[in-house]
Amino acid sequence: MKQNKDLYNDLAELFKVMSDPTRIKILFCLSKKEMCVLDIAELIGMTHSAVSHQLANLKLARMVKSVKKGKEVYYSLDDDHIEKLFDLAIEHVKEAR
Amino acid sequence: MKQNKDLYNDLAELFKVMSDPTRIKILFCLSKKEMCVLDIAELIGMTHSAVSHQLANLKLARMVKSVKKGKEVYYSLDDDHIEKLFDLAIEHVKEAR
DNA sequence: TGAATATATGAACATATATTCATATAACAA
DNA sequence: TTGTTATATGAATATATGTTCATATATTCA
Helix, strand or coil: CHHHHHHHHHHHHHHHHCCCHHHHHHHHHHHHCCEEHHHHHHHHCCCHHHHHHHHHHHHHCCCEEEEEECCEEEEEECCCHHHHHHHHHHHHHHHHC | CHHHHHHHHHHHHHHHHCCCHHHHHHHHHHHHCCEEHHHHHHHHCCCHHHHHHHHHHHHHCCCEEEEEECCEEEEEECCCHHHHHHHHHHHHHHHHC
């Protein structure tokens, strides 16, 4: 048990990032196509500030990456594990209903 | 976006349950074999109370199920999505290192 | 019945977290 | 430069959450 302490903490952090509805919505947006802050804010109906804060969290957790284009910053999913995780989770959630 | 509100909340709840190191350790224990509260508490080095509280959370979230045998209650994983989710998550976490 | 064991539960405390508001930085256009 | 747009960030507040401690319930055995 002890030797896996780091693994358990890393897993906990990963799932914690995915445990907020706002961040989940953002991740779903980005699974369609890359988007900038204002696009996301409008799509999910939240303030720019809230979205920006959450994108910062997601970036810290290496779930999204960003590219600056002019004055806009475009965000996208960091890798495709994220989508697979969601697919499995959706399966589980739907069966539970 | 709106029509999926319930889905996003369900997903958030699922991931939230998996976002605590104590609960992750418990789930890993149960992925080996069914166990009672005291077994788990000893294995992960936490009090019976803490483990019992977390098992209640896990049960509420339908991640574990329980069977009473005499004075002991044996817990086990509710389905095998849970293990698959962990496998994927571990892949992601390990690549990020 | 009484004592011991296994588990559950309620309250309280401490910590963590998401959002809001205000402000700051950066890029571009006029 | 000034004004506008896009994004980031810091502080503050309100809420949520995990653990501990104490207590309660349930089962078994003597």
